[in-house]
Amino acid sequence: MAKMATRQAYGKALAELIVKNKNVVVLDADLTKSTMTNEAKAACPERHFNMGIAEGNMMAVGAGLAASGKIVYASSFAMFASGRAFEQIRNSICYPRLNVKICATHAGISVGEDGASHQAIEDMAIMRAIPNMKVFQPCDSIETKAIINAIAEIPGPCYVRMGRAAVEDVHDENYQFVMGKGEVLRKGKEIALLATGLEVQESLKAAELLKEDGYDVTVANFSSIKPIDEELIVSLAKSHKYLISVEEHNVIGGLGSAVAEVLVKKYPHALQMIGMQDVFGESGKSSDVLEKYGLTAGKIAEQVRKIVK
Numbered sequence: 001m002a003k004m005a006t007r008q009a010y011g012k013a014l015a016e017l018i019v020k021n022k023n024v025v026v027l028d029a030d031l032t033k034s035t036m037t038n039e040a041k042a043a044c045p046e047r048h049f050n051m052g053i054a055e056g057n058m059m060a061v062g063a064g065l066a067a068s069g070k071i072v073y074a075s076s077f078a079m080f081a082s083g084r085a086f087e088q089i090r091n092s093i094c095y096p097r098l099n100v101k102i103c104a105t106h107a108g109i110s111v112g113e114d115g116a117s118h119q120a121i122e123d124m125a126i127m128r129a130i131p132n133m134k135v136f137q138p139c140d141s142i143e144t145k146a147i148i149n150a151i152a153e154i155p156g157p158c159y160v161r162m163g164r165a166a167v168e169d170v171h172d173e174n175y176q177f178v179m180g181k182g183e184v185l186r187k188g189k190e191i192a193l194l195a196t197g198l199e200v201q202e203s204l205k206a207a208e209l210l211k212e213d214g215y216d217v218t219v220a221n222f223s224s225i226k227p228i229d230e231e232l233i234v235s236l237a238k239s240h241k242y243l244i245s246v247e248e249h250n251v252i253g254g255l256g257s258a259v260a261e262v263l264v265k266k267y268p269h270a271l272q273m274i275g276m277q278d279v280f281g282e283s284g285k286s287s288d289v290l291e292k293y294g295l296t297a298g299k300i301a302e303q304v305r306k307i308v309k
Contacts, residue, residue: 002141002169006162006197007105009141011036013148014073014103015043021152025065029055029076035105037075055080059088059100066098071152074100078107078120078161082127089157094132097156102127103148107137108248109276110165110198110290115283121276125253127159128226134179135226137161139200140169143223146177154179163248165286167198170221182229188216191308192240193300194233196222196255199246199274202290205297210304217304225258233262237269242308244272248295251275272307274300 018024018040026048032038041048051058055076062072075081081104082089093100109119127135136151136158138144144162151158170185185200186207195203200221207217220236222228237243243263245256256273263269274294281289290296294303 003166004141004169005164005166006138006141006144007036007164009144010103010105010148010162011039013145015039017149017152018044018047021071023069023071024152025049025070025072027051027058027062027072027074029053029058029080031076034077035075035103055085056088059085060092062100063088063092063096063098066093066100067096070099072100073103075103075105077118078104078123079118082120082123082159086126090130094130094157097132099156101151101158101160103160103162105162106164107161108163108197109281109293109295110163110248110286112164112286112289113283116280119281121250121281122253124161124225124249124255125257128253128258132157133226134158135161136224137197138223139197139221140167140171142169142171142173142175143177146175147223150177150179161197163198165198168201170201170204177223180224180227180229182220182222182224182232184218184220186217186219188218190240191215191242191244191304192218192220192236193244193246194220194222194236194255194259195246196225197248199248199295202295202297202300203246206300206304209297209301213305215304215308222255225255228258228262230262230266233259234267237263237267242272243269244274244304244307246300247275248290249275250278252278274303
């Protein structure tokens with residue numbers, strides 16, 4: 001099974017897109033090798049601009065380019081893209097609904113050794129809360145490429161959350177991304193894991209572990225966080241006794257919150273949330289940090305067993 005970080009898939013997809021679409025401009029905040037936008041720079045240097053360590057200015061410049069008719073892809077680490085540049089994103093990009101695509105890499109605690117200061121666990125909450133912003137998180141390289149191409153055709157601001165660590169592909173080349181739609185990757189009964197990002201793979205593995213205990217677990221992938229697939233959430237609620245969200249993000253404001261908002265409005269149902277339990281992460285190997293905070297397949301399976309007892 002192919003394995004690639006979603007940030008790497010982003011670099012490859014963007015390098016192809018910038019050649020195909022003459023309206024695309026790429027901005028980066030002095031992290032081109034890490035965000036992988038250096039591949040777009042190599043493909044089309046005249047439309048790639050390194051804005052330096054000045055994320056707010058990068059977003060403001062992006063707004064100006066978008067107001068001039070360009071499709072802007074602006075990249076940095078998720079911590080800096082969502083945190084340092086919040087005001088410019090809110091007021092200069094989202095308020096006028098400009099065509100800026102914020103493609104943030106190194107999200108979540110899987111950044112590992114970089115530690116809590118770089119482990120963005122609040123970014124989806126921040127971006128979800130801004131009017132006019134759309135929020136997406138691909139789970140693998142194939143979905144990343146599909147989303148990066150799709151947002152070029154989606155009007156207005158978009159936030160795409162990507163990771164540092166390599167992940168297995170769960171899709172094949174026939175996959176098509178549809179904004180606002182989730183997908184059931186594994187159909188079971190009684191227990192449904194609603195996952196996003198690299199937690200999709202961990203949830204699929206957890207489902208296999210739980211199968212050994214006699215549990216038949218559904219796993220659904222939610223790459224579109226805002227808008228979110230309300231129809232699928234309600235369907236899962238009607239057909240499963242246990243709903244459990246799984247995310248590499250604070251349980252406050254992320255996928256779990258988005259699912260809970262739908263349930264409250266459409267179909268009241270109990271929901272358990274696996275994710276960062278309102279705590280900061282810490283430095284360590286990606287696998288070790290995910291293990292400590294309960295986000296590996298084995299730890300997810302343990303938590304599910306406790307929930308369904």
